[in-house]
Amino acid sequence: MADDRLIVALDVPNIVQGLELADRIGDAVSFYKIGLGMLTGGGLALANELKQERGKRIFLDMKFFDIGATVEAAVRGIAKYDLDFLTVHGDPQVVRAACEGKRGTDLKILAVTVLTSLDRADLDANLIRPGDIAEITVERAARALEAGADGVIASPQEAAMIRALPQAAGRLIVTPGVRPAGSSSGDQKRIATPAQAIADGADHIVVGRPVWQAADPAAAARALIAELPQRRG
Numbered sequence: 001m002a003d004d005r006l007i008v009a010l011d012v013p014n015i016v017q018g019l020e021l022a023d024r025i026g027d028a029v030s031f032y033k034i035g036l037g038m039l040t041g042g043g044l045a046l047a048n049e050l051k052q053e054r055g056k057r058i059f060l061d062m063k064f065f066d067i068g069a070t071v072e073a074a075v076r077g078i079a080k081y082d083l084d085f086l087t088v089h090g091d092p093q094v095v096r097a098a099c100e101g102k103r104g105t106d107l108k109i110l111a112v113t114v115l116t117s118l119d120r121a122d123l124d125a126n127l128i129r130p131g132d133i134a135e136i137t138v139e140r141a142a143r144a145l146e147a148g149a150d151g152v153i154a155s156p157q158e159a160a161m162i163r164a165l166p167q168a169a170g171r172l173i174v175t176p177g178v179r180p181a182g183s184s185s186g187d188q189k190r191i192a193t194p195a196q197a198i199a200d201g202a203d204h205i206v207v208g209r210p211v212w213q214a215a216d217p218a219a220a221a222r223a224l225i226a227e228l229p230q231r232r233g
Contacts, residue, residue: 002030003225005198007059007174009033009208015042015049021212022050028218028225031084033206035061048081059085059174059206063112068097075101075109085110085174087153090144099148108151108172111144113137113162116155116177134158142167156192156200163201176206180224194227 008029010018018038022029032050034043039062050056060083064071071088075098078086082105088098090111098109114123114137123133134157141152141162151172154162159173175197197205207224214220 028221031057033059065089071097072101092147095147111149156197160200175202178205
């Protein structure tokens with residue numbers, strides 16, 4: 001079984017391309033992320049196929065944000081698919097509703113703190129309070145974990161600070177914004193290498209384009225895994 005610390009983002013338009021890519025990657029990857037961009041292209045069907053028929057772990061990245069009753073109902077529906085991770089926005093009331101929706105299942109609720117594509121200028125434009133973006137991210141992480149989140153999504157640059165939180169003991173940190181050394185940053189503004197993200201406390205790294213745009217996606221995935229430090233403990 002491949003090292004499940006690497007989660008490959010299947011950021012392709014539809015289920016056909018998703019399955020083709022999974023076939024090309026084969027046993028090199030055991031954990032996939034399916035996001036909102038594929039929702040209308042058969043994303044849930046792809047998630048179910050990869051989970052039930054191919055034995056893969058699945059991270060459904062929907063970033064739910066709505067009133068509590070709606071979030072709870074949506075998560076309860078998703079939980080029936082027997083998937084592994086689901087994202088919601090890290091506002092405490094959203095996290096509490098999601099935790100209620102997944103009650104009695106093994107689905108892990110991951111809270112989004114501050115999107116890795118945002119910087120301070122973006123937060124200003126969104127009327128988010130002044131302050132250092134890392135401090136805001138860590139505070140949002142603490143509040144989400146206190147509300148019951150199983151883990152958080154955060155930039156690798158904040159992973160070490162979040163891991164140091166008392167609330168983070170035994171919880172997951174999943175980091176997008178990860179790029180192999182020497183690769184393009186793309187649309188991410190707060191990035192780190194795979195090895196640095198894991199060393200700083202992340203449990204899983206999420207990588208998309210550096211794998212699926214590679215001429216040999218399986219080889220690219222294996223090279224990423226080779227960059228990771230030995231498992232702790």
